[in-house]
Amino acid sequence: MSGQMELVSARTVHGPDPVPNLAAADRIVFSNSGGKDSIVAMDEGVRLADAAGVRDRIVVLHIDLGRTPRGHSVEWPDTADLARRQADHYGLPFAVRRMAKWPSLFHRIRARGQFPHLMTRFCTSEKRAVAHRFITEQVNALGVIGRPARIVHVMGFRAEESRARARRPAIEVDRRASNGRRTVTQWYPVLRWSTAEVWQRIRERGLPYHWAYDAGMSRLSCSLCVLASVPDLTCAAGLRPELAREYADLEEEMGVPFRRELSMAEVIRRTGGAA
Known part of the structure; x- marks a missing residue:
């Protein structure tokens, strides 16, 4: 339904x-x-x-x-x-x-x-x-x-x-x-x-799409996009932990969080990684 x-x-x-x-x-x-x-x-x-x-x-x-x-x-x-x-x-x-x-x-x-x-x-x-x-x-x-x-x-x-x-x-x-x-x-x-219509067209026409969707991402964009949903950020950080670590180090270097309400260090913690 x-x-x-x-x-x-x-x-x-x-x-x-x-x-x-x-x-x-x-x-x-x-x-x-x-x-x-x-x-x-x-x-x-x-x-x-x-x-x-x-x-x-x-x-x-x-x-x-x-x-x-x-x-x-x-x-x-x-x-x-x-x-x-x-x-x-x-x-x-x-x-x-x-x-x-x-x-x-x-x-x-x-x-x-x-x-x-x-x-x-x-x-x-x-x-x-x-x-x-x-x-x-x-x-x-x-x-x-x-x-x-x-x-x-x-x-x-x-x-x-x-x-x-x-x-x-x-x-x-x-x-x-x-x-x-x-x-x-x-x-x-x-x-x-x-x-749903987008995915229907992809399936019907056999259009090539990115593997990240099958891995759990709802959108592609940058791997770690500041506008992404929290589930997408957590998924991406789990799939690309080294990139997430580099963003977390950049947070520390600049003294500002990835997002005002959510740091990349916190995203990494939510994946079970060491922040």
Whole structure:
């Protein structure tokens, strides 16, 4: 019964969301984190791009968040390889980009002297900057003359994930990324999908997904994300104890906790490890 209730998603109640004019797009950029929502957004986006006859205008971008000073990936291991395989699944060109100034998000946190939190999500700002630079590369390569290049930027945001995302329209102009040379339209193909619907599409289409979900994670994101649920943090710290230890040491070095109400040292204790 609960599974049936989950399948009554916002899109079931409100009907299908609008789709941008893909035939008019000069380039369609899929931002792919390797997570479940990204691959389903890609699957749905490719389906609609095929209907418009413009699959050849798609490129897939993965933003690699780098490695810590001790050599641990900030993302889950194998995420970039998975994102490449997901692009290969559709025969799409694939690119990886990283932050220009910092070797990793960990280094960025250390330089700032604090962890991101809900009101200062500088981790998101760093990823957005990488995506905007990549879009600039695409516009330069297109060489459109006489009008702004038309870019559609596709992301796997879902309304269930946060109140802020629930307030978003499925299509919106990214005014921070748009300028006289380009108009960037943000598109969220799975915005109104439920978690159950996402997994149903993955199973039905045999889409490649990350092993961390089978290990107990509900979301992918960074392995240790400040916005993750406590069960996800505890699960991740148990699966990646050395990375958790490095974050705990960073807490001690900076004199600030991982989250205001929850330190990484406490997360490690909850896994049964030594803090």
